[in-house]
Amino acid sequence: MERNEGLKIVEKQLTKKRYEHTVRVMETALELAKHYHVDEKKVEIAAIFHDYAKYRHPEEMKRWIIQEKLPHDLLNYHQELWHGPVGSKMIEREVGIRDPEIQSAIYWHTTGKRYMTLMDKVIFIADYIEPGRDFPGVEEVRSIVFADIDQACWMAARNTICFLMSKNQPVYPDTFQLYNEKIGRNMNGK
Template identity: 75%
Template sequence: MEREKALAIVEKQLKKKRYEHTVRVMETAIALAEHYSANVKKAEQAAIFHDYAKYRDIKEMRRWVIEEKLPQDLLEYGDELLHGPVGSVMVEREVGIKDPEVQSAIYYHTTGKSYMSLLDKIIFIADYIEPGRSFLGVDEVRAIVYEDIDQACWMAARNTVQFLMEHEQPVYPDTFHLYNEGLMIKK
């Protein structure tokens, strides 16, 4: 699917600021894919559709989790996580994207996971570091992402775990697994 057509589809699903975020994620993902010799077209597509389900009704997303037999524990960790896994299924059903690599990158863009593919890492970290993001720790991750994407993903997971713990929020297990994987590799 061509970029302009994909962006037009997504623009109808998102609020203006979220659409602008999506464009920045796309640009960041393309730059990272080029740098790491990944498939640029797949990175572009996954980035464009990563927040496809972001503004869907929560009840609708919960229904998709149940009906599509997605992991039921998604329903226990806060509704903010639903749009990735649900979006990965919605883009297949509603847009016709049937590429497992693209769908995986959409699925895990919020939580991350251990043993991510390069495309998973690119979308996960592009969403985290895109130029519109401004929060504690993001500049530290931006500074290393073009040297070591694995380290950057670990740092993003670490920062996320710390933030959620400080706010007494539950941490989805996949994020812990990503954090632990990175920590074990460092040793």
């Protein structure tokens, strides 16, 4: 799929502000893909479609979670987390994108997880640091991302966990696993 075709498809699914965010995520992800030697075409498609399901009705997303046998524990967390896993399935059924690497990057872009692929990391962190983002800690992550994408992902997970805890909100277990993966490597001297 060509860039313009993908952008036209997602533009119909998103608000103007979210579409602009998507373009910035795509541009950031492509910079990271070049730097880390990740398949740029796949990264581009994953970035374009990462928020494809973002504005679907919660009841529709709930049906997708149940029908597609996605982890039912998602239903115990804020619906903001649902659009990644649901979107990874929707793009297959509605758009015809059947690429496990692209679908994985879309699936994990909100929570992250332990043992992410490099493409997963690129989409996860591009979504976090794109130039339109402005929140405490984002500059610190931006400053390290081209030197150490693993450290950047860990910092993003740490910041997200701290933010959610400050709001007394639950943290999805895979985000803790991402955080713990890096801590475990540091403790073992790797």
